[in-house]
Amino acid sequence: MKLLAVTVSLGAALLVTMTAPSYAGGGDAIFKKNCASCHYTDGPAKEKTIADQLAKKGPELFYAGSKFQKGWLAAWLQDPKPIRPMKYNSLTEKNAGDHPKSSAGDAAALTDYLMGLTSAKVAAGKIKAKSTPQARNIFAKKMPCSGCHQTESKGDVSGGLSGPSLVGAGKRLNPDWVYAYLTDVKSFKPVRDMPDFSKAMSPKDMEGLAAYIATFE
Numbered sequence: 001m002k003l004l005a006v007t008v009s010l011g012a013a014l015l016v017t018m019t020a021p022s023y024a025g026g027g028d029a030i031f032k033k034n035c036a037s038c039h040y041t042d043g044p045a046k047e048k049t050i051a052d053q054l055a056k057k058g059p060e061l062f063y064a065g066s067k068f069q070k071g072w073l074a075a076w077l078q079d080p081k082p083i084r085p086m087k088y089n090s091l092t093e094k095n096a097g098d099h100p101k102s103s104a105g106d107a108a109a110l111t112d113y114l115m116g117l118t119s120a121k122v123a124a125g126k127i128k129a130k131s132t133p134q135a136r137n138i139f140a141k142k143m144p145c146s147g148c149h150q151t152e153s154k155g156d157v158s159g160g161l162s163g164p165s166l167v168g169a170g171k172r173l174n175p176d177w178v179y180a181y182l183t184d185v186k187s188f189k190p191v192r193d194m195p196d197f198s199k200a201m202s203p204k205d206m207e208g209l210a211a212y213i214a215t216f217e
């Protein structure tokens with residue numbers, strides 16, 4: 001497996017030496033070639049306006065290493081499934097799972113590269129998965145979270161479509177990132193944002209929500 005990844009990335013390195021002399025490992029070269037046309041990796045400074053956002057079809061990935069769980073990322077890159085149900089986040093009208101697929105070797109190299117892109121705004125190891133009645137009540141009733149996000153309960157998927165689906169969020173998202181995001185939406189998504197609820201909830205409420213979302217299957 002390791003050998004294969006090394007061979008694949010060496011091949012990729014040879015292919016891109018002409019255009020990417022600063023090559024420093026498999027994943028970043030593959031990313032420049034296959035992914036950078038649709039995703040920013042250089043921080044919020046690059047994405048200040050709607051026009052910047054429209055220039056890239058995919059979400060920003062400059063904090064991918066803080067946002068995603070490594071195992072999920074490696075698997076998803078080989079077999080991507082829609083996360084955002086609305087067509088404006090998709091490559092085609094229906095978002096039928098049309099994201100480019102990576103080989104196992106490329107996915108491993110890309111995952112190592114993306115997991116290295118972390119954000120200093122995310123405190124690691126703070127939030128542990130936990131479902132409390134308070135958090136369930138905030139998510140479903142006190143705040144309009146479920147009006148924009150799908151979740152699954154006993155096999156039934158319900159909820160709004162304008163935000164990313166949170167079905168399986170416990171396996172996909174790092175709860176420490178979810179907490180940081182809820183407290184400071186604009187630092188992570190300067191344009192394609194959701195409403196800022198950080199004034200409407202206490203830090204404890206937001207910790208509880210992040211811990212609750214980490215239980216989503």
Ligand code: HEC
Binds near residue numbers: 034038059084099102
């Ligand atoms: C033609 C544009 C395009 C290309 C090329 C592309 N992506 Fe994407 N990517 C998207 C879109 C659109 C989404 C959002 C899909 C969704 O939410 O259903 C996405 C989502 C993602 C996500 C999940 C992001 C999140 O915040 O949920 C990751 C990770 C990702 N892409 C990595 C890659 C990698 C690695 C490559 C190169 C192998 C790549 N993408 C190539 C358009 C693209």
Ligand code: HEC
Binds near residue numbers: 083144145149162189
């Ligand atoms: C008006 C619609 C709306 C409401 C209400 C809303 N969100 Fe969001 N949410 C969004 C949008 C839009 C995004 C980011 C879209 C993107 O990345 O393309 C988002 C992103 C997220 C993400 C990151 C998901 C990911 O995969 O990137 C989480 C977690 C989240 N919201 C939780 C919540 C919680 C908790 C609440 C309630 C306190 C809430 N949202 C209320 C629209 C909403």
